[in-house]
Amino acid sequence: MGGPVGDAAVRHALLRWIVLASAVILWQVIAHVHGSVYFPPPAEIARHAVDLWFSGPVRHVFLTEEAVGNILPSLGRMAAGFAIAAVAGIALGVAIGRSRRVYALCDPVLQFARAVPPPALVPVLVVILDFGTPMQIASIVFSAVWPVLINTAEGARDTDPLRIEVAAVLRLTPLERLRFLILPSALPRIFAGLRLSLSLSLILMVFSELLPGTANGIGFTLTDAQSRSDLLTVWSALLLLGALGHLLNTGLLAVEKRLVGRGRTTTA
Template sequence: MTARAKVPPRGSPGAGHAPGSVAVRHALLRWSVLASAVALWQLTARAHGSVYFPPPVDIARHAVDLWFSGPVGHVFLTEEAVGNILPSLGRMAAGFGIAAVAGIALGIAIGRSRRVYALCDPVLQFARAVPPPALVPVFVVILDFGTPMQIASIVLSAVWPVLINTAEGARDTDPLRIEVAAVLRLTPLERLRFLILPSALPRIFAGLRLSLSLSLILMVFSELLPGTADGIGFTLTDAQSRSDLLTVWAALVLLGALGHLLNTGLLAVEKRLVGRGRTTTT
């Protein structure tokens, strides 16, 4: 008596389409939407012929000439890119890194104690409600203009989403697992490593993605202030003062591309550590 082969249900990934082909189709669909938007932008800009709304082809050509036409030994980066893009990315990386480490550490410490969480929650909610750019003038007064002020403004704005989400994730740890850990006599470090952190990871990454966006915003905003000598924000204000609209548009497109690439990289790390089915969208 032969066994009957199981037929995958209609609409499932195995019903006529391999998972790889489905992923390729979704990727092609996403890129086709982007290509259609760029094509519409190109046609509209060519039809109007306005200097305030240049075509994307002209913007891309200007961006390549301005930032990515350098020697091979410098990874095709020009002196303009080395002098403005890299300093901005360095400030953003420093601010985001400090905010991530401090937010995760404080969030776990606060989230594991109900009393501490109840005492700190009003302060956390108040700090989260303050618009991040509003803190920049305070740091200008305290630290004056310069890189320390810019990094401090990024840290004190980006730390709250990580801290609050981490605290919530630590509080949501299954009490039954905590009781099992007590029965097994796990040390506090073992509980943190094998129980609390894995449980809080989805919320932690949700906070990290929000903080990454805030870090990019504060990086640019802090570089728009007087006294700044380099950075992408400085490039924007300098180009605006010279009515160099192609450079203004190129900087805006560059910021959008950087935000997308950084978010995609963080999402890839999240999928690897947390799992594809448990990632949290923000």
């Protein structure tokens, strides 16, 4: 059904698309007028991206061999790193956040570990795991786990004490308290951490594929195209990364709205 809220949402969505279209048109005009090989028009970039990755046969969902060999491995590494970080972050966050003493003891360590730039750990990870997929996934996990862990711990800490007392009176088991009380209360903060973690996973996925020893992936495509001065492929990879980031964030936001509620969604 329509209404003021629905109409406002439609107008907001329409305004966002108008702004995006205006930016693309402006880029197209400036690139055409300037004629620089370093800044090709977006229409040319999009055409090259489709030919490079999405002009395959129907039985392969229009994916070319280039897409199967580079996009899918990247998404697999990112998904694995993000999933491990999400599970570990939520589990550890709940365990730490439910005890004020444990939280006070662990907070300095968490803040220190979060402040360490993940690229700075690459030499250590290379020594331990060598170049390859395990090292790449480990670098994603180390970067992505902290937003989930810290936000989950904060959300678990903020559980209403009165509700905890009621749960004690009702003699709920620890598992029932976790399922019906702690997790629902912490869910908005958990999703705030997950959205930050998803962005970091995408960034670290690309960074890990820029390192020596990488044989495929979107990051590898970037460095390979740069070495060949193939600027259209470089811009196409950047366009692909932006589109992937937007699609993944939109999907996670849809899940958040379904589980948390439209009025309580976060804006991380």
